Each structure stands twice: as C-alpha cells, then as structure tokens.
Amino acid sequence: MFTTSWSASPQLPSEGFTPNWSREGFWRQSLRQAVRLSAGGERLRIRLGHAYGSSPVRIAAASVGRTAPGGAVRPGTLTRLTFGGSPEAAVPERGELVSDDVPLAVAAGESLTVTLYFDAATGPATFHAQAFADAHRGPGDLTADPAGAGFDEVSASWYFLTAVETDAGRTDAVALLGDSITDGFGSTPGADRRWSDALAARTGRPVLNAGIGGNLLLHDSAWYGERGVARLRRDVLERPGVDTLVVLLGLNDIGFSETDEQPTYKPAPVVETAELIAGHREVLRQARAAGLRVAGCTLLPFAGSDHWGRHAAEVSRELNAWISGSGEYDAVVDLNRALADPADPDRLRPAYDFGDHLHPNDAGYEVMAEAVAAAVC
Incomplete structure (x- = not known):
C-alpha cells in the first residue's frame, strides 16, 4: 500500500x-x-x-x-x-x-x-x-x-x-489545507522549516502540505490558485493514506479587500462572516464524506499587516469564535491564542513574527506544529 x-x-x-x-x-x-x-x-x-x-x-x-x-x-x-x-x-x-x-x-x-x-x-x-x-x-x-x-x-x-x-503502508497521514502560512512563507528558504515539516518531525506521521501562498477559501485567483473549497478533492481527498485534515483558511478572503496596493490581491470582494462559515462547512462536508477527521484552526493575529482593517478585524474575531465554539469541527486548534502577543492579542508575538506582522518565522512555525500535534495527533 x-x-x-x-x-x-x-x-x-x-x-x-x-x-x-x-x-x-x-x-x-x-x-x-x-x-x-x-x-x-x-x-x-x-x-x-x-x-x-x-x-x-x-x-x-x-x-x-x-x-x-x-x-x-x-x-x-x-x-x-x-x-x-x-x-x-x-x-x-x-x-x-x-x-x-x-x-x-x-x-x-x-x-x-x-x-x-x-x-x-x-x-x-x-x-x-x-x-x-x-x-x-x-x-x-x-x-x-x-x-x-x-x-x-x-x-x-x-x-x-x-x-x-512510498510503500510505507500508512493510513494516518495528516493533510494541511491553507494559504501562505501553511505554504511556509517566512520560514528559512532551503531549510525545511515550514510548520508541516515541524509537524511531521514531532508526530512521526506523514504530513501533506496543501498550502498555496495567497490562497482564498471562497474565490479563485489568477495568481494564488483555485479556491480552497474547489481544490480540496484534488489536493487532499484523492491522495492515498490521508485520515486527518487540518484547515487554516480565510485570512486572505477578509484581508485582500483592505488594501489596493498589491495588484495580485484580486478578486477582493468584501466578505462577511456568514460566507466564510458556509465555506468552512463545505470543506467539512467534503472531508467527512471521504471519511476524514477534520480539525479547524483559528486565524492567526495580524494587526499591523497589510491585511488588517476594521472590517477584517471584526470578521476574523467572529470567524474565530465560530471555529472555537460551534462544535462543528472534530478538534479545534487555537493558533490565534498560541501566537498572540500578550501585550496586544491582535498582533503576532514579536518573537514569532517574520517581520510583516502576518507570517510567522521559524520559531512561530514550531509553535504552530506543537499546538496542532497536541490537538490532533
């Protein structure tokens, strides 16, 4: 197998x-x-x-x-x-x-x-x-x-x-569906320091990185790939050996509309919380139909980044509250709390910040892997 x-x-x-x-x-x-x-x-x-x-x-x-x-x-x-x-x-x-x-x-x-x-x-x-x-x-x-x-x-x-x-015969692989944070932006190039790498090392389980930098949950992008709800089957469900899915998506959906400075941040409609919840529920529906256990991650803090704004802040808090409190996910990983600055919970802790107030660095990715491992592995 x-x-x-x-x-x-x-x-x-x-x-x-x-x-x-x-x-x-x-x-x-x-x-x-x-x-x-x-x-x-x-x-x-x-x-x-x-x-x-x-x-x-x-x-x-x-x-x-x-x-x-x-x-x-x-x-x-x-x-x-x-x-x-x-x-x-x-x-x-x-x-x-x-x-x-x-x-x-x-x-x-x-x-x-x-x-x-x-x-x-x-x-x-x-x-x-x-x-x-x-x-x-x-x-x-x-x-x-x-x-x-x-x-x-x-x-x-x-x-x-x-x-x-490989012919490992394993049926306990963990797949990570996400955007640039899952893809590893901010990690040291050439050093395999993404949180997917850290999770595999911590758990001994196969880990599939299905992250795409800039990816959206609800909309296709010419630069950042097909929307998460559309590519889930191809990128995760059809891969042999997967039994657990970890979802960390939605930050770009709410953040792209906060700036006009980046031409690749299109489309950038103003997205409401109910739309994101519907997208998460569609991911859950597809994954459960394939027999997978599904864990949901809260969005990381991002104040000070180019994704931050009044509407994005409000929707991120509402989405995180739903992920944490709805009971719809089989497990919840509160990455927002794990990586927040104690002095300002809307911001990444400086020791974990790559420098753009949006992406973790190597140390931050290790913390993410530790939190996910504790919750789902």
Missing part, C-alpha cells in the same frame, strides 16, 4: 508574485527538484501533474535519487524512472501521470531529488509558486548525471511535480 509522503498543490502558470519559469516552460532542458519526505519506505513512485495544461507534456527521461548539495544526487542512488514500463511518457493535459514504483529505500525526513528531461517544448508549465527550495535547470539530458554542475539556472518553485508516494 502506497502512502503520500510529500505533495504540492498545483497552480496556474503566472509570474505576478515571484519570478519563475512557469510561463516560458522547458525545451531541450533537464529540471531537477528536491523534496523532503515525511514517510519512508523501500519503494517509491512519483506523480506528475498538468492541471492547467492545454496539451500533453512529453517526458523523454526521468530519474530519482537521494539529494546531495548543489543540485547533485548522492552517488549510487540515482535510479531511472519508467512509466508503464517505458522510459518515455506524456503528462496528460488537466491530469496526472504516475510512475512505476522503483526500489529505492528512503527514510522519513530524507530529501529526494527528481530529474525530468523535456526534449520537446512543454509550453506554460503547471507549477507550485512558492517552494522555499531550489529547483535547477540545465541544457540537455542530465537525468543520468549525479553531478549538479550541468544545471546553470535556479528557481524557487516546483514544476509538474505533485506528489511522492
């Missing part, structure tokens, strides 16, 4: 938030990407997705291996990937391609490197904008080259890669 050990939620090709290769795509190039696994095993397989493609993407060659520094793969671990027995395959438009499983023993917490070679133009690439980890690109077929010297470009996004699964 295969269990999802790592995942990333796909996004529409865009360049509005961070520089990346999604719109230009790849041609006669190799792409090397490293991801941190949360469940080990003796065999593994990868999933490639092109949820926003208008035509198939040809994979001319692919490989996996244990990660080494600088875009390299540890010697002796590089393993060819096949798809239905063939070294070549196509990722279908608006679909996924699953590799054959390969014998490569990996441990929880270990980093795995996936290398893909595109001999034909991909066109715009389905991607995950904020990886907080380096992807490497180089000319020609480098899938059999364990060295990193041939990769001469670096990006901080993931492309086409949607999941890694």
